[in-house]
Amino acid sequence: xxxxxKIEHAAEEATGKVKxxxxxxxxxxxxxxxxxxxxxxxxxxxxxxxxxxxxxK
Numbered sequence: 001x002x003x004x005x006k007i008e009h010a011a012e013e014a015t016g017k018v019k020x021x022x023x024x025x026x027x028x029x030x031x032x033x034x035x036x037x038x039x040x041x042x043x044x045x046x047x048x049x050x051x052x053x054x055x056x057k
Contacts, residue, residue, distance in 0.1 A: 012038060015035075020035030
């Protein structure tokens with residue numbers, strides 16, 4: 001698993017957190033939901049990264 005992929009997945013999670021916060025602050029439930037969705041997708045990718053790393057050792 002490349003470090004670039006890990007950084008990309010972490011950035012995707014951070015972007016999701018920002019979207020969720022903006023959605024909460026502005027009362028935009030669709031932006032908030034989109035942020036949560038982005039975080040969930042990133043978390044799944046990060047879990048996959050951990051599994052791949054475990055098999056590489």
